[in-house]
Amino acid sequence: MKLNVILSGVFALLLTSVCLAQEGSIKNDFKPSSSNQPGQEYPQVNSQGYARFKIFAPKSDSVKVSLGLGGRGGTKLSKNSEGFFTGTTEGPMDEGFHYYHLTVDGGTFNDPGALNYYGSVRWESGIEIPAHDAEFYALKNVPHGNVQQILFPSKSTNTSRRAFVYTPPGYNKNTSTRYPVLYLQHGWGEDETAWMNQGNANLIMDNLIAEGKTKPFIIVNTYGMTNEVKWGKMKEFSIVPFQTVLIEELIPYVDANFRTVANQANRAMAGLSMGGMETHTITLNRPDVFAYYGLLSGGTYNSSEIKDKNVVKLIFLSCGSKENPNRVKTAAEELKKAGINAVSYVSENTAHEFLTWRRSLRELAPMLFQK
Amino acid sequence: MKLNVILSGVFALLLTSVCLAQEGSIKNDFKPSSSNQPGQEYPQVNSQGYARFKIFAPKSDSVKVSLGLGGRGGTKLSKNSEGFFTGTTEGPMDEGFHYYHLTVDGGTFNDPGALNYYGSVRWESGIEIPAHDAEFYALKNVPHGNVQQILFPSKSTNTSRRAFVYTPPGYNKNTSTRYPVLYLQHGWGEDETAWMNQGNANLIMDNLIAEGKTKPFIIVNTYGMTNEVKWGKMKEFSIVPFQTVLIEELIPYVDANFRTVANQANRAMAGLSMGGMETHTITLNRPDVFAYYGLLSGGTYNSSEIKDKNVVKLIFLSCGSKENPNRVKTAAEELKKAGINAVSYVSENTAHEFLTWRRSLRELAPMLFQK
Incomplete structure (x- = not known):
């Protein structure tokens, strides 16, 4: 028997052990x-x-x-x-x-x-x-809000555009109650279906409301890639078309057709990833429209960007622990030092994926519309 | 040159001509x-x-x-x-x-x-x-109704079950108006998403309403295969579980949470294919619940099945011309002779597919809730 055959045999044995060990551990x-x-x-x-x-x-x-x-x-x-x-x-x-x-x-x-x-x-x-904490986004035996598809007229794009509107449990019964609104955006490559499908945003809200942890509010999701953006070409992205659809068309439509509290103090905008980038730009362009800002794995604000600290009620910055958690923590600290109500949240053991954003919504919702 | 080579040559030439002719016609x-x-x-x-x-x-x-x-x-x-x-x-x-x-x-x-x-x-x-008549189900610049996902409690199946509810344009503004309801079922192998996705039921209604051709009403779609049915084993199907969900759970929930006119005269049931079979059975079991019945490629009624002619306001029977149009025509005639308001409709040049059912809804809607 030659040496290399013996070595092969030993190697095969070792490999088998490794494989067995691995199999055994599953x-x-x-x-x-x-x-x-x-x-x-x-x-x-x-x-x-x-x-x-x-x-x-x-x-x-x-x-x-x-x-x-x-x-x-x-x-x-x-x-x-x-x-x-x-x-x-x-x-x-x-x-x-x-x-x-x-x-x-x-x-x-x-x-x-x-x-x-x-x-x-x-x-x-x-x-x-x-997930070990999957209960917070599970379908439970609690009162459920509705998710409705609306088709709103958009003159700027010459189309009827689609949005999804979550109305909290009781919306159809408490017909004199008016609600604040969170405009919540998806990420690059996703669309207006993301937050209610893979995001479970409606179930997260149903469960938080059932536990008395958040004020009931309306959530609106619409398509944020009004102009097509190729991945890696974000610098060519212009916010103008989407800002027009959101501010000039969607918000007036929602305020006219749902029982909203139609003012800045009762309006929030948040987004994940590219939706955070959009939130950042639009909230800074139009501080008269939104009072609460949320960037979920979507960048940060610097206090120098905030023109009037008094109109910003909350800045929420989050990401997964496998992203760049120090960046959101440091940014929130800097904002707080400048006298802005800023909060950072890091989702443990998650990356740039939806569990990070489900958890972020769970953390953000109770802080909204408290002032 | 041998004969078979010559023949092959002629054949190849013929084949080429046939192919060219076919290509040319596309x-x-x-x-x-x-x-x-x-x-x-x-x-x-x-x-x-x-x-x-x-x-x-x-x-x-x-x-x-x-x-x-x-x-x-x-x-x-x-x-x-x-x-x-x-x-x-x-x-x-x-x-x-x-x-x-x-x-x-x-x-x-x-x-x-x-x-x-x-x-x-x-x-x-x-x-x-x-389709040459695709306009009737197209997304147009008209006022749009909303399609909302509801999760309603179902004790009989111990779950929160999903349904989609179409509310007509103006539902959120005309807050004192109450609306009749059509419960509209999908076919075998489909689910509660079918009528609003591939059926375009919301757009068909938006367009009919914009043209003043139909009274605005609510449409509700839910899952009709409460017990699993294998294709070809329809005889093993029991209507009981679905009838319980529909009559005891969904209808009371819709009546409590939407502005319906909650009585028999303002309630219709229709379904396509297997949904027609369900409609047939449930309307006959519970004539106190529905006044308008529609079977879309889903069988027929015989007048002997109708216990009290006075409570049936309409029986609508339809199918595609490539199905068995004589069957629905003959059945409608038989019902009319027995003094029942019956209408048949045949969709030209279509089979057991969704254009038949889109057109059937277009024909059925204007006849509903007229009495």
Whole structure:
């Protein structure tokens, strides 16, 4: 027996041990993800946060899932004799919601088992990795607000534009009550469906209101990419078209058709990622319109940008701990020193993803419309 | 030169002529379908109703589209050197909306270019073949009603169940007006999203109301497959669970939370396909609840089934001309002879698909709540 054969044998043994150890460490309590299409068994998730996929592609040579541990290029699936490709992520995923897609023999498709969510300028597959604090955005047996699609006239774009309006529980019964409004924006590549679909904003509000933790208010989501912006070309973005739609068209329509308190003190604007950038610019351009500002993984304010401190009731800055938490903390400190009511929030163990923003809304909502 | 070579030559020439003739007859005015995802160039449709597909699948051997002329097994696409599969339907498709999917090397996936619609118990790709009368369901510059998602408590199923409620234009302003309600059901494999997504029910109503053709009323859509029914096993279907949700839970919730006229004379029920079957059973079981009945490609009533003719204000029966139009015509005649106000409607050149049902709603709406 030659030395290299012996070494190969030792190496094979070592490799087997490593694999067995890894297999052994994955708990076998996989369940269909809560974001699956009705009745679909896959994708599955386990209690540790591993995700497992199963795709029927009998004559394909290669199926890859874009989801996987950071920077490792996703999860390659293996084919069995019945034509199913299966595989499990190399390690536990971050808790919360993730977008993903399949690469089937080089082409991009969605997972037929998963629901689709608008992100990356397309409807993508989505998966929920159960979060330890998932209760705050779960559908519970509490009074529910409604989410309504409105089509509002927009002269500046010569279209009827779509927005979604969350009205809190009781809105249809307490017909003399008027409510403040939060204008809440999605990120790049997403649209006006994001906050109520993958954001669970309505359920977060229903639960906060049921626990008496927040004042009931209206939330409005509309499309913020009025002019098309390519990823990486943000510098070419002009805020003018969207600001016109929001300030001149949507807000007057909402104030005319819903029971709002139609003044600056009862209006907030917040946004995630690119929506934060939009919030930053629009709130500074029009301090007469909004009193509460929120940037969720969407940059910061510097006190020098605030012309009149007295009209700003709150600046809320947040991000995930896997983003740049010091940046929001430092910015909030700087604003506070300048006499502005600023708060920072860092979502533990999350990155630039929706669990960060769900938690941010949970933290932001109770601070709104308190003055 | 041998005879068979000469014959081959003649045959090749003939084949070329046939292909050229066919190519020549397809107008080159293809445009992206109106049901594409934002910014997607494919699928495309031309003014004759041909549909053209383009799928990137560089390492696949075979891509087929389930859509094609009846009974011919879909449209097989051909691969070019850049990895795109392209192809055009063999002939013009029926006008209106069609569900479809791709078969990529034997696996089932959606077309990444098209929007998805819930049908066949999954989110499927959808395509719009422009109809000559498409104006009646188009988004126009008219006052728009809202479509709101409600989550209503259901003790019988121990869940919060989802429904969509269309409130007509002006509902939020005319706060003393009360409205009649149409409970409108989807078909097998679809869900409560179908009528407002692929059905365009909200736009059909907005347009009818703007033209003064119908009384404004509320429409409610909820999920009708309360117990799971497998296709072909309809005989095992029990109406009890759904009837309980509808009559004992949803209607009282809608009457308590919306400004309805909460009586039999101002309540209608209609449904397409399986939803028609449900409408048939429930209206006969509970003539005290609904006054107007509509079956859209969903069967017929016989006068012997109607216990008290005086409480039935209208029976509307419809289908596509490619279904069984004589059946609905004959049934309506039989009902009329028995002294019941019955109307039949046949949608020209359509089959068991959504253009039949969009047109049926356009015809039905003006007849509702007139007595």
